[in-house]
Amino acid sequence: MLVVGRPTPRVEGELKVTGKAQYSADLKLPNILWGRCLRSPISYGRIKSIDISKALQVPGVKAVITGKDVPGLRIGRCIYDTPVVADGVVRFIGEKVAAVAAETKSAAEQALDLIEVEYDELEPLLDPLEAVKPSAPILHPDLLSYRGLPVPVEKLSNVFSYLKWGKGNLEAGFKQADLIVENTYTTQVTHQSYLEPHACVAKTDPSGGADIWSCSKTPFAVRTQLSNCIGLAKEKLIFHPMHIGGDFGGKGGFMDVPVAYFLSLKSGQPVKMLMDYTEELTAGNPRHASIIKIKTGVKKNGAIVAHHLDFIFDSGAYGSMKPAGYLIGASTCAGPYKIANCLIEERMVYTNKIPCGHMRAPGDPQGFFANESQFDMVARKLGMDPAQFKRKNMLRDGDETPIGLHISHIRGVEALDKAIQLSGYKKSQPKNVGRGLAFSEWSPSGGEGNVFVTIGADGAVKVSSPVVDQGAGVLTVIVEVVGEELKVPADEIELVQTDSTTVPSDGGVGGSRATRVYGNASYEAGTKAREELLTVAAAKLGVNPRELELAAHCVVHKKSKHKMSFAEIVKAKGAPIHVLGYYKSTQKSHDASVSAQIAEVHVDPETGQVTLRNMVSAHSTGKVINPLMHQGQVEGGVVMGLGFALTEEVLFDGGKITTTNFGEFKIPNITDIPPLKTAVMENVPAGPGPYNSLAIGEVANVPTAAAVANAVADACGVRITDLPVTSEKVYRVLKARSA
Numbered sequence: 019m020l021v022v023g024r025p026t027p028r029v030e031g032e033l034k035v036t037g038k039a040q041y042s043a044d045l046k047l048p049n050i051l052w053g054r055c056l057r058s059p060i061s062y063g064r065i066k067s068i069d070i071s072k073a074l075q076v077p078g079v080k081a082v083i084t085g086k087d088v089p090g091l092r093i094g095r096c097i098y099d100t101p102v103v104a105d106g107v108v109r110f111i112g113e114k115v116a117a118v119a120a121e122t123k124s125a126a127e128q129a130l131d132l133i134e135v136e137y138d139e140l141e142p143l144l145d146p147l148e149a150v151k152p153s154a155p156i157l158h159p160d161l162l163s164y165r166g167l168p169v170p171v172e173k174l175s176n177v178f179s180y181l182k183w184g185k186g187n188l189e190a191g192f193k194q195a196d197l198i199v200e201n202t203y204t205t206q207v208t209h210q211s212y213l214e215p216h217a218c219v220a221k222t223d224p225s226g227g228a229d230i231w232s233c234s235k236t237p238f239a240v241r242t243q244l245s246n247c248i249g250l251a252k253e254k255l256i257f258h259p260m261h262i263g264g265d266f267g268g269k270g271g272f273m274d275v276p277v278a279y280f281l282s283l284k285s286g287q288p289v290k291m292l293m294d295y296t297e298e299l300t301a302g303n304p305r306h307a308s309i310i311k312i313k314t315g316v317k318k319n320g321a322i323v324a325h326h327l328d329f330i331f332d333s334g335a336y337g338s339m340k341p342a343g344y345l346i347g348a349s350t351c352a353g354p355y356k357i358a359n360c361l362i363e364e365r366m367v368y369t370n371k372i373p374c375g376h377m378r379a380p381g382d383p384q385g386f387f388a389n390e391s392q393f394d395m396v397a398r399k400l401g402m403d404p405a406q407f408k409r410k411n412m413l414r415d416g417d418e419t420p421i422g423l424h425i426s427h428i429r430g431v432e433a434l435d436k437a438i439q440l441s442g443y444k445k446s447q448p449k450n451v452g453r454g455l456a457f458s459e460w461s462p463s464g465g466e467g468n469v470f471v472t473i474g475a476d477g478a479v480k481v482s483s484p485v486v487d488q489g490a491g492v493l494t495v496i497v498e499v500v501g502e503e504l505k506v507p508a509d510e511i512e513l514v515q516t517d518s519t520t521v522p523s524d525g526g527v528g529g530s531r532a533t534r535v536y537g538n539a540s541y542e543a544g545t546k547a548r549e550e551l552l553t554v555a556a557a558k559l560g561v562n563p564r565e566l567e568l569a570a571h572c573v574v575h576k577k578s579k580h581k582m583s584f585a586e587i588v589k590a591k592g593a594p595i596h597v598l599g600y601y602k603s604t605q606k607s608h609d610a611s612v613s614a615q616i617a618e619v620h621v622d623p624e625t626g627q628v629t630l631r632n633m634v635s636a637h638s639t640g641k642v643i644n645p646l647m648h649q650g651q652v653e654g655g656v657v658m659g660l661g662f663a664l665t666e667e668v669l670f671d672g673g674k675i676t677t678t679n680f681g682e683f684k685i686p687n688i689t690d691i692p693p694l695k696t697a698v699m700e701n702v703p704a705g706p707g708p709y710n711s712l713a714i715g716e717v718a719n720v721p722t723a724a725a726v727a728n729a730v731a732d733a734c735g736v737r738i739t740d741l742p743v744t745s746e747k748v749y750r751v752l753k754a755r756s757a
Contacts, residue, residue, distance in 0.1 A: 021501040022709060025646035026508050029494045030261070030487065039261040042217035042233045043292045050219070051080055051119040053274070053281045053291040054126040056133050057301060058108035058115050061142035061370040061673030062157075065106055065135060068116060073129035078121035081285035082129065085115075088280055093247040094338030095239065095271050097178070098165040099158060100373070102247065102276045108137070109157060109335035110370055111673050112301030119281040119289045142370035142673050146309065146332040149176040149367050157335070157368045165246075168343035178337055179344040179366035184359075185422035191324025191359030195315025198324075199396050202311050203388035204740040205723075207332075207668040208661070209304040210377050211685050212489075214263025215295055216302070220278035221288035227254035228279055233262050235488040236270050236526030239341070241518055243272050244279065259515035265488035266658065267376035268303055270528055271339045299683060300675045303339040303375030304668055307332040310388040314396050320410045322357045325420065327389065329364040331381075332374065337366060339375030341528075346463075347381025351389050352420035354430045354459040354612060355411040360420040370673050376528070378655070379716035382458065383662055383723060387741060390456035390724030395737065404455050404728065405443065409434060413459075426608040427704035429638035430457065433614035437636035440695045441616040451631065454617050454728025458720035459610045462706065462713040464603030465525035467535040470516075471500055471543040473551070473595040477571055477585030479506050481543075482514040484524045485536055490715055491647040492532040496540045498643055499708050503544025504551075505568040525602075530713035533643060535601050537708040543599025550595050555582045558590045607706040612638045613717045615656070617725040618692075621733040626749030628664065628730055630692035633722075637698045640705030640712035645698075651714045652696050659722025661686045664742050 033039040070082045085105040092098045104115045116133050120126035143149045143157060157176055158164070168179055192198060218232035226248070234240045237257035245252035262269055274291040282289040293302070308331050315324035329348045337343060348364040364381075377383075397407035412430040419425055434457075438444065443453055470482045481500050487493045497511045518524075525535060548568060555573040556563040559580060566573050572581045588594055618632040635656050642648045665684040669677045677683040702710040723741055731737045736751045 021498050021508055022643050026494060026498055026644050027646070028491055029497050029508065029513050041214055041263055042219060042231050042260045045219045045231050045290065047219065047221060047288045050288045050290055051121060051285060052123040052126045053117060053119045053278050053289040054123065054130055055114045055277065056116040056130045058104065058111055058113040060108060060137055060139050061111050063108055063137040063139040065104060065108065065115065066138050067136045069134040070116065072132035073118060076120065076125055076129040076132065078125035079118060079129045080121070080287060081119040081281050083117050083280050083284060087284070091247055093243050093272055093276055094166055095243060095341040096166045096168060096343040097337040098246065100336045100338035102280065110372055112372060113335065114277060117277045117281055119285050143176070144369055144371060144673055146330050146367040146369055149369050150330065150365065157370065166343060176368040177365050178368060180364070181344055182361060182363045183349045183421040184361035186359030188324055188326055188359050188361045192315045194323045196318045197399060198313065198315045199392065199399060200313045201392055201395065201739060202309065203391060205308045205384040205387060206741050207304050207307045207374065208377070208666040209299055209302060209668060209683060210266035210268035212264030212266055212268060215293045215298050216273045217292040218273070218275045218278050219288060219290045220275065220282045222279060222282040225254070226250050226283065228282065229256045229258060230275060231258045231260050232275050233260060233269050234271065235262060235265055235486055235528060237486060238518055238524045239526060240272050240275060244276055247276055257518040259484065259486050259517060262486060262488045266378045267380060269488055270341060270376060271303060295680070296678045299668065299678050301372060303373060305377035306345065306374040306384070308384040310385065312388055312392045314392055316396055316400065318400070320400055320402055320407050322355060322411050324359045325352055325357045327351060327362045327385065329385065331364065331366050332369055332371060333366045334369060334371040334373040336373040339373055341376070345381030347379055348385050349421060351382060351385025353386065353389050354413045354428060354457055354610065355420060356413055356417055357420040362421060371670070372675065378658060379720050382716070382720045383659065386456065386458050386720045387723040387727065390721060391727050391739065394454065394728040394731065405434060405438060408455070408457060424608055425610060428459065428610040428612060429699070429701050430459065430612045432699055433612045433636045433638040436697045436699060437614040437616050437634050440636065440697060441618065441632065441634040443616055450623055450733055451618065451620050452729045452731065452733025454725045454732055456615055456721035456724035456728060458613045458717050460530060460713050460717035461607040461610045462531040462534050463529050463606050465531045465535040466523060466602040467539040468521045468524050469496055469536060469539040469543045469599040471547045471597050471599070473547060473584050473588055475585060475588055475594065477583050477588065478512060479504060480512040480514060482516050483536065484516045484518060484520055485527060486515065488527055490527070490532060490651065491644065492527055492536050494647065495533050495537050495643055499537050499540035500544040503541065503548050506571060530715035533711055534607070534707040534713070537643065537711065538601040539599040541599065541708040542601065543597050546597035546599065547595055550597065551584065551587055554587045554591045558582060609704045609706055609712060611712040611714060611717045613721055615721045615725040617729040619726065619729040619733055621730055621748060623734060623752060626745040626752055628743060628745060628748060630660070633692050633694045635694065635696045635718055637714070637718070638701055639698060639714060640700065640707065641702045641709040642698060642700055643711055648698065648714055649696065652718045653694065655716070655718025656694060656722055657686055657691055659719040660690065660726070662741065663723035663726040665690065667742055
C-alpha cells in the first residue's frame with residue numbers, strides 16, 4: 019500500500035472548511051475579558067506620566083496595567099530587549115504603553131481613550147545608516163546587559179549584532195580579478211499578510227501559573243520566553259494547541275501573550291487579546307528592510323574570484339522577534355556558486371521604527387535579490403549570458419560553499435536546464451519583452467520533535483504530537499509517514515494534538531524543517547510500532563518476524579497467508595502498543611534544495627508599467643511526501659515572491675506607517691499572477707527528511723524578486739536595485755535616460 023507520494027488532502031481540512039477548527043480568537047471561557055493595548059503615538063520619547071484613573075471608572079473594566087506594574091521585565095525569542103509594556107521609554111509608534119481588560123471590547127477601547135499620557139518627545143533615529151554612526155544617540159543604553167545577545171557586543175552602539183562568514187583572502191582575490199563590479203541594493207519592509215491576526219488567551223491562577231492558548235507555531239519556545247520573563251517555572255505554564263490561520267514566519271513569537279498574562283493575573287479572570295489588522299501592519303513583526311553593498315571580482319572567463327556582501331538590516335526598535343537574534347539567511351546569500359574568496363558581513367541595527375521579525379526565508383529574499391541581480395549585471399558586463407555565467411560557477415556535489423561549508427548533494431545545473439527548457443529562455447523575444455533568471459538554494463536547520471503512535475484494543479491507529487500546524491501541512495505529513503510504515507491509509511489514522519504537559523520540550527515548526535523533524539520522528543514511531551506488531555504476531559504464530567509483512571490493519575505470513583489483525587495482536591500482547599518517535603538535530607543539512615526561476619515581463623516604455631507574461635519555477639528536490647501540498651508550497655512561494663518584487667511595501671511618513679490596511683498594502687491578487695509553469699525533479703539519493711526528502715517551504719519565494727528585476731533590465735535596459743520594482747521607478751529611470 020502506497021501512502022507517501024500520493025496527493026493526500028489535509029487531515030484537518032474538513033474541520034477548517036466546516037468551521038469546526040478552533041482558533042485562539044474563537045476560544046470561549048467563563049468570565050472571559052477582552053484585552054486591548056494603548057499604543058504610543060510618537061516614535062521616541064520618555065513617558066513623563068500616565069493617568070489611568072478615568073479608565074478604571076469605565077463600567078466593565080477589570081484591570082489596567084502600565085510599565086509600573088511590570089517594571090524591568092523584558093521578553094524575547096533570543097534577545098530579551100522588549101518590555102512587556104513600555105517601561106519609561108517608548109521607541110516606536112505603536113509600542114504598548116498601557117493595556118486594559120474589560121467585559122466587552124467596546125468598554126476596553128473606551129477605557130483606552132481615557133488614559134492620559136504625557137511624553138517628553140525625543141528626536142528619533144529613523145535611518146539605519148545614521149544609526150550605525152559612532153555619533154548617533156544610543157537607543158538602548160542597557161544593551162550590554164541584555165540577555166540572549168547572539169554574539170558578544172564589545173562596544174555600546176545601535177549595532178546589537180554583528181556577524182561575518184567567509185573563506186579565503188578577499189583582498190588577494192580582488193587583486194586577481196579582471197573585472198570588479200560594485201553596487202548597492204535596498205529592500206523594503208513588508209508584512210507576512212496571514213489571514214488570522216495575532217490572538218491569544220491567558221487564564222492565570224493565584225499561584226501565577228497559567229493556561230495559555232495562542233497562535234504561536236512554537237508554543238514550547240514561547241513558554242520558555244514567558245517563564246524567563248516573569249521568573250516562574252515553565253512547568254506552571256500550560257500551552258494548549260490551537261489551529262493557526264497562516265504564518266509565513268510571523269507567528270513564532272510571544273506578541274501579546276505576556277500582556278494577556280498580566281491582565282489575567284491582575285483581574286483574576288481569563289483574558290483574550292486579538293490584534294486588528296491596523297495593529298498588525300503598524301505593530302506586528304514584519305520583514306526587515308535592508309541595505310546590501312556587494313563587490314564582486316571575476317576573471318575574463320567568468321570565474322568568481324572574490325565576492326563581498328555587506329548587509330545592514332533595520333531591526334526597528336527591538337531585536338526580540340528573531341529566534342537567533344539575527345537573520346541566518348544572510349550567511350547563505352552568496353548563492354549556490356563556487357567562489358574562491360568570500361566575505362559576508364551582517365549588522366543588525368536599532369532604529370525608532372516597527373520591530374521586525376521573521377518572514378518566509380528570513381534574510382534570504384533580501385540577500386538573493388541583491389546577489390542574483392549582481393551576478394546578472396556581472397555576466398552582462400563580461401559579455402556572457404547570465405545562464406552561462408551561473409552554470410560555469412554552479413556548485414556540484416562535494417564542493418565547498420562560499421563560506422567554507424561542505425555541500426553533499428545539490429542539483430543546480432539540472433534545475434537550470436529544466437527552467438530554460440520550460441521558459442523558452444533562448445528563443446527570440448518581442449520588443450520590450452525581457453527574461454530574467456535567478457537561483458536559490460536551501461538547506462534546512464535541525465530541530466526537536468515528538469510523535470506518539472498508539473494502537474488500541476480495537477486495532478485503530480492513533481497518532482499524537484504537541485506540534486501545531488501553521489498551515490503548511492505538518493499534521494498530514496505525520497499521519498502519512500506513520501501510515502506508510504504501518505500500511506494504513508492516512509484517512510484511517512486518528513490524529514490528536516497534545517498540550518505542553520505531554521513532553522519536556524518540543525521545537526515547533528519553521529525554517530522549512532517540519533518534514534525533516536516531525537517526518538523523522540514519525541518514521542521512528544511508525545517503525546517502532548511496526549516492529550512491535552511483527553514481534554508479537556511472530557510469537558503468536560510461531561514464525562520468524564522476517565516472514566511477516568503488514569497489509570490493511572493486519573500482519574500476514576507471506577507463505578501461509580495466515581493473518582492477525584492489529585486488534586488480535588494487541589489482545590495477544592495484553593496491552594495497547596504505545597511508542598514514541600523522537601528526533602533531535604542541531605545540525606544544518608548538507609543537502610540542498612534548489613530553485614531556478616525565470617520571469618518573462620513586458621515593460622511599457624511610455625509608462626514604465628511592468629506586466630508579467632510568464633513565470634517558470636524549476637525545483638531539484640528529494641522525495642516528495644505529498645505532491646498536492648508540495649505544489650501548493652511552490653505556487654504560494656512564487657506568488658509571495660511576486661508581491662515582494664512588485665507591489666508590497668510598508669510605507670512610512672517619518673516613523674509613522676501609512677499603509678494601515680490591505681487597500682494600501684497591496685498583496686498580489688488573481689489578476690497579478692501570470693501563467694506559471696513548474697517542474698519538480700525528485701533526486702532521492704540524499705536528503706535529511708524521511709525517505710530522503712528535502713525542504714520546499716521557503717526555497718520557492720527566494721529567487722522571484724531577482725528574476726523579475728533581471729527580466730525588467732533585459733526588457734528595457736533599466737536596472738532597479740531597490741525593491742519593489744514599481745512602474746513609477748521604471749518610468750523615472752527611463753525618462754531620465756531619454757533626457
